[in-house]
Amino acid sequence: MSTAGSLVEARTRRGDASxxxxxxxxxxxxxxxxxxxxxxxxxxxxxxxxxxxxxxRAALVTPDTLAAIRLTLVTAAFVVPLNTVFxxxxxxxxxxxxxxxxxxxxxxxxxxxxxxxxxxxLVFILLFGSQGWFGPWFQARDISIVFxxxxxxxxxxxxxxxxxxxxxxxxxxxHGRDAEEAAVSLGAGGWTTFFxxxxxxxxxxxxxxxxxxxxxxxxxxxxVAVVSGHIRGQTTTMPLHVEILYNExxxxxxxxxxxxxxxxxxxxxxxxxxIETLTARQQRIRAS
Amino acid sequence: xxxxxxxxQPSVLPGFGLAFGTAFAFVTLIVVIPIxxxxxxxxxxxxxxxxxxxxxxxxxxxxxLSFGASLLAATLNAxxxxxxxxxxxxxxxxxxxxxxxxxxxxxxxxxxxxxxxLATVFGPNGWIGQWLAxxxxxxxxxxxxxxxxxxxxxxxxVVRSVQPAxxxxxxxxxxxxxxxxxxxxxxxxxxxxxTIAPALATGFTLALARAVGEYGSVIFIAGNLPMRTEITPLxxxxxxxxxxxxxxxxxxxxxxxxxxxxxxxxxAVNAWRTRRHRGRR
Numbered sequence: 001m002s003t004a005g006s007l008v009e010a011r012t013r014r015g016d017a018s019x020x021x022x023x024x025x026x027x028x029x030x031x032x033x034x035x036x037x038x039x040x041x042x043x044x045x046x047x048x049x050x051x052x053x054x055x056x057r058a059a060l061v062t063p064d065t066l067a068a069i070r071l072t073l074v075t076a077a078f079v080v081p082l083n084t085v086f087x088x089x090x091x092x093x094x095x096x097x098x099x100x101x102x103x104x105x106x107x108x109x110x111x112x113x114x115x116x117x118x119x120x121x122l123v124f125i126l127l128f129g130s131q132g133w134f135g136p137w138f139q140a141r142d143i144s145i146v147f148x149x150x151x152x153x154x155x156x157x158x159x160x161x162x163x164x165x166x167x168x169x170x171x172x173x174x175h176g177r178d179a180e181e182a183a184v185s186l187g188a189g190g191w192t193t194f195f196x197x198x199x200x201x202x203x204x205x206x207x208x209x210x211x212x213x214x215x216x217x218x219x220x221x222x223x224v225a226v227v228s229g230h231i232r233g234q235t236t237t238m239p240l241h242v243e244i245l246y247n248e249x250x251x252x253x254x255x256x257x258x259x260x261x262x263x264x265x266x267x268x269x270x271x272x273x274x275i276e277t278l279t280a281r282q283q284r285i286r287a288s
Numbered sequence: 289x290x291x292x293x294x295x296x297q298p299s300v301l302p303g304f305g306l307a308f309g310t311a312f313a314f315v316t317l318i319v320v321i322p323i324x325x326x327x328x329x330x331x332x333x334x335x336x337x338x339x340x341x342x343x344x345x346x347x348x349x350x351x352x353l354s355f356g357a358s359l360l361a362a363t364l365n366a367x368x369x370x371x372x373x374x375x376x377x378x379x380x381x382x383x384x385x386x387x388x389x390x391x392x393x394x395x396x397x398x399x400x401x402x403x404x405x406l407a408t409v410f411g412p413n414g415w416i417g418q419w420l421a422x423x424x425x426x427x428x429x430x431x432x433x434x435x436x437x438x439x440x441x442x443x444x445x446v447v448r449s450v451q452p453a454x455x456x457x458x459x460x461x462x463x464x465x466x467x468x469x470x471x472x473x474x475x476x477x478x479x480x481x482x483t484i485a486p487a488l489a490t491g492f493t494l495a496l497a498r499a500v501g502e503y504g505s506v507i508f509i510a511g512n513l514p515m516r517t518e519i520t521p522l523x524x525x526x527x528x529x530x531x532x533x534x535x536x537x538x539x540x541x542x543x544x545x546x547x548x549x550x551x552x553x554x555x556a557v558n559a560w561r562t563r564r565h566r567g568r569r
Contacts (some may be wrong), residue, residue: 006447012554018472021472022379025374025375025379026375028371029368029371029372029374029375029376029387031385032368032371032372033387034514035416036436036439036440036443037393037394037443039409039415039416040406040409040440041405043405043409043414043415044404061384082314085310086310086311087306088305089306089314090307090311090315091311091316092303092307092448093304093307093308093311096303096307097296097297097299097304098296098297098299098515099295099297099308100295101295105311105315107301107551107555108315108319108320109319110551111323111547113497113498114497114498114501114550114551114554115544115547116501116502116520116521116524116543116547117502117503117504117521117538118521118524118525119326119501119504119521119543119544119547120524121522122326122472122524122528122536122537122540123322123323123325123326124322125528125536126322126326126329126537127321127322129533131533133325145302150471158318158319158322158526160426161318161319177299180301181299181300181301182300184302186301186311189304193301193302195304208382212395212396215396215398216290216396218398219397219399219400219401220398221399221400221403221504222399222502222503222504222521225503225504225525226525226528234344239398239401239504242398242400242401242404243400243508244568246404251408254335255404255405258400258401258404260449261397261398262398262401263396264396264398265393265396265401265425266396269389269390269393269396272392273348273389284470
């Protein structure tokens with residue numbers, strides 16, 4: 001009886017202690033997240049609206065801000081399709097075939113991920129700047145690449161290079177090659193196989209890759225800052241416009257534009273959560 | 289047709305030429321040629337000159353800050369990120385799903401946004417800064433601010449690496465250890481930690497790699513004083529603004545070497561992880 005009693009007692013004591021420990025850990029985690037993430041993020045909205053909704057709206061429709069929004073949208077409209085085509089092609093080659101140099105290709109795709117955005121901008125200045133390799137050739141033809149729109153697109157393509165490919169490769173590796181091989185041996189052509197067999201398996205990963213690539217492309221700061229030349233209303237994207245307004249002490253303006261960019265990030269996360277719920281449900285249906 | 293080219297294994301699947309050709313063209317144009325331009329530009333300098341620029345006191349101070357602050361931020365993330373992942377996997381509490389979703393925010397949030405938000409919130413009159421100021425703690429415009437910004441940037445990497453690993457820890461193993469008399473802390477140290485160590489290492493290296501080159505979220509909060517709060521990417525930008533392309537290329541080359549080192553480290557950690565995984569099966 002005494003052993004059983006002490007065991008129960010020890011259990012309860014341990015239960016109390018672990019409940020306290022559990023609470024302490026939750027508090028530590030939430031305090032850390034609040035300090036580093038939640039409070040700063042909430043402050044963006046608060047500062048943007050600090051002088052009322054009318055001031056907020058007025059800050060968003062100034063000609064320079066509208067020009068920045070337009071430039072950001074156009075840049076993404078070039079960058080995202082390019083990186084989508086590349087990502088699908090690279091993932092197809094890497095996961096469906098065995099060839100020498102595959103690991104090198106994967107490493108080169110991953111490189112932009114650990115590359116400083118500033119270096120990503122710098123390399124294009126060294127290529128297309130007035131002293132660069134191809135700079136004089138383009139200059140002679142009156143085409144500007146750096147400090148102009150093409151440079152912004154190039155730098156953004158480099159920075160967002162891995163995102164679509166990196167989302168697709170693991171999913172396509174997991175599905176293997178059997179389904180495609182079966183389709184081809186039954187007489188389906190290459191494109192039919194891709195659209196009817198591969199695409200349905202990878203569509204959610206592809207969608208998330210595109211959305212993520214888009215968010216990074218619209219939000220890119222360092223690489224674009226280096227190649228843009230900061231011509232107000234002409235070569236300033238939204239993130240650069242945020243910097244300009246902030247440095248001019250126009251806090252409401254800076255945070256107003258920032259809040260739009262933050263909305264983009266939140267939208268990206270909502271899509272991600274939606275995709276995760278969907279795929280989890282599909283897996284459950286398949287399992288049952 | 290592919291049988292002739294010996295470097296590709298023959299396959300019934302079509303499209304290798306098109307897919308590989310597209311990928312190869314992109315990688316060459318967007319990654320290889322631009323990076324070769326940087327390497328050759330730095331390589332065109334006499335070695336002594338390259339060394340002199342790369343080891344200027346101002347450059348050395350910037351490496352120390354960039355790397356030191358990144359290391360500290362990645363360590364903070366390894367610790368707190370583990371706690372966050374643990375809480376999210378093991379406990380149920382109100383708002384858990386919200387917290388789980390919010391973890392990815394730094395990944396999708398433009399760096400300029402987090403930059404001005406942190407600088408304002410941690411500034412002397414900011415929401416958090418005003419409570420720290422009476423204690424003489426200054427975050428904005430000091431190296432502490434740099435660490436805060438880099439911690440924010442690296443947060444998702446550790447949490448998202450550790451979460452799946454924690455979910456995989458087998459409950460039966462923990463119960464066995466506990467029934468043999470091990471305390472909670474011993475179970476964590478001897479059973480759980482060894483299982484999740486590779487994932488933790490992956491998260492740490494990814495956070496570190498991201499932090500070393502980070503620019504946008506840092507420059508607003510750093511204060512950017514030469515020798516004190518100036519990160520290496522900013523020094524490159526300053527050199528570019530002075531049209532010192534040679535100096536910028538030399539420092540860019542140093543950063544590129546750091547990127548390659550980080551990439552190797554990430555691959556090494558991943559290799560270790562797969563080996564461990566296979567060993568357990």
